[in-house]
Amino acid sequence: MLRCRLLQRTSQLRVATRSYATSASAHALLFIEHKDGVLDSGSLSALTAAQALGGEVTGVIVGAPEDVGKAVENARKLKGLTKLLHSSSKSYSPPLPETVTPLLQQILSNTPYTHVVSAHSSLAKSILPRVAAKLDAAAISDVTSVAHDASENATTFTRPIYAGNAIATVRAPSSVPLKFFTVRTTAFDAAKADESSGDVLVEEVAAVDVPDVPTSHVSTSLTKSDRPELGSASRIVSGGRALKSAETFNATLEPLADVLGAAIGASRAAVDSGYADNSLQVGQTGKVVAPELYIALGISGAIQHLAGMKDSKMIVAVNKDADAPIFQVADVGLVADLFEAVPEMVEKLKK
Numbered sequence: 001m002l003r004c005r006l007l008q009r010t011s012q013l014r015v016a017t018r019s020y021a022t023s024a025s026a027h028a029l030l031f032i033e034h035k036d037g038v039l040d041s042g043s044l045s046a047l048t049a050a051q052a053l054g055g056e057v058t059g060v061i062v063g064a065p066e067d068v069g070k071a072v073e074n075a076r077k078l079k080g081l082t083k084l085l086h087s088s089s090k091s092y093s094p095p096l097p098e099t100v101t102p103l104l105q106q107i108l109s110n111t112p113y114t115h116v117v118s119a120h121s122s123l124a125k126s127i128l129p130r131v132a133a134k135l136d137a138a139a140i141s142d143v144t145s146v147a148h149d150a151s152e153n154a155t156t157f158t159r160p161i162y163a164g165n166a167i168a169t170v171r172a173p174s175s176v177p178l179k180f181f182t183v184r185t186t187a188f189d190a191a192k193a194d195e196s197s198g199d200v201l202v203e204e205v206a207a208v209d210v211p212d213v214p215t216s217h218v219s220t221s222l223t224k225s226d227r228p229e230l231g232s233a234s235r236i237v238s239g240g241r242a243l244k245s246a247e248t249f250n251a252t253l254e255p256l257a258d259v260l261g262a263a264i265g266a267s268r269a270a271v272d273s274g275y276a277d278n279s280l281q282v283g284q285t286g287k288v289v290a291p292e293l294y295i296a297l298g299i300s301g302a303i304q305h306l307a308g309m310k311d312s313k314m315i316v317a318v319n320k321d322a323d324a325p326i327f328q329v330a331d332v333g334l335v336a337d338l339f340e341a342v343p344e345m346v347e348k349l350k351k
Contacts, residue, residue: 026055026148026155029108030081031118031128034063037070041232042119042183044078044190049183050117051080051191053148053155058083060107060205062100064093076200077193084200089207094217097126102208104131113178115155120182120288132180139180140170144187155179163284164307185231186290186311230280233263235293238282238309241269242298242319242338249275252342253297259349265289265309267299283308297338301326318342 028050033040050057059081061071068088075084085107091099104127108116116131118124120142132139144167145158153174161168172179230236237257243249249270257264266276268283282289284307294312299305301317301324309315310329317330318338327333334341 025150026053026114027112028053028055028057028115028117029113030057030059031104031116031124032059032061032071032075033119033121033123034061034067034071034074037063037067037074039071039074039078040119040121041190041229042121042185045185045188046117046119046183047078047080047191048188049143049146050115052146052188053115054150055114055148056082058085058113060085060087060104062087062089062092062095062103064088064090067093072202074193076202078191078200079194080191081200084202085205086202087205087207091207091210091213094220095123095127096213096215096217097130098213098215099210100127101130101134102210103205105134106208107205108135108178116178116180118182119185124182128180128182135178137178137180138172138176140172141182142184143181144184146181157181160184160307163303164310165303184288186288227257228261228263230263230265230282231287231289233289234291235260235262235295236265236282236289236291236309236312237262237295237297238265238267238299239270239275239297240267240299241273241275243270243275246275248339252339255346256295256297256342256349259346260293260295262293262295263291267302267305269300269302296326296330297342299326300324301329 030047030050032043057080059075061068061075065088068086072084072086087103116128118128129139140157140159142159143157144160148155155172157170158167237253239249239253243252253264264280265282266280268281270276271278271281284304286308288308290311292313294309294315296317298319306329315330316332317326318334318336318341319326320337322335
C-alpha cells in the first residue's frame, strides 16, 4: 500500500571552516542519555546511526556522581563504541543546556571529531543546537538515514519535512568540518550489548564549572505506569476524540491493551479534551512511534497524528466514518462502532 508520496530535495550546508580534523575518516561523538544509570533506548539507536558513518564512535556521559558510574558500566558493553568519556558533577543532575554546553565545547575544541550525534530527545534538542551555535557548526535534526562518503569526506542525511509528507536529502560536504545531528530513534535499530566487550577505553573528563547559571531545575513530574513505555513499545493501542470522556477512554482501551501487553497512546484531540495525559500523545507534537502493531480507535487520522505513527509495521484502524483519512494508511481497517468492536476484539483475543 502506498502510504504517502515522497518528494526529495537536496540542500548544501556551508559554515565557516574551523580547525577540526580534515581526515576523510569519520569520528563521531555520541551524547548518551541515561536515567539513574540506566541507558536511554534512544541513545542505543543513535549509536547505530553513528556506526553507519563507518568510523570510530566515542560516547560521552554526564550526570550525578552516584549515577554516572553505573551508566559507564552499562555503556562500555555496547557494541560499536571505541571510547567512552564521562564527567560527573552535581551541576549535571539533571543536565541543563547552560551547564553541559561548556563541557561539550571543551571536548570538541581542537579534537578529531567530525560528527556529534544524539537521539532526537527533548534533552538533546535543547543541548546540541546550543553547542552547534556556539561552535558555528552545522546542525541537522530528526535524521532517518545517514551515509558518509570517505572519498569526498561528505555526509548525506535524510529527514522528514512537512509533517512527514516529504523527505529532504541534506548533504554536508567536506567544507563542513563538524556536523551535529539528532536521530529519529524509530528509524534505527537499537545497538546491542556484548557482555564479553571490555576493551573500550574509558576516560574521565573534569567537569566545567559554570558560575551564575541563569536557570535551575525545580522538579520533575513523571507519569508512572506498569505498561510498556510508549516510545519503545512493540504494540500500541491509541484512542481519539471519539472516546467521549476520560472514563470511557480508559474503560475501552485498557482491557484491549492488557490482553495485548500493549502501551496506550492518544491523539492530540483526545489529550486536548482531557481524556489522556499529554505524555501519551502520539504525533508531530507528541511522540513518534513505530511499533510492530498500532491500533487506532476513533482516530480520524489528521496529518499531525499520521506523522507520529505511519511508520508502524502494522496499522489497524477502527472508525465508524468510512471516509476517515486513517484508512488511507491503515493495513487493516474496520468501519464499525468502536464501543461494539473493541469488547468483541477483547473477548476473542482472550480465547
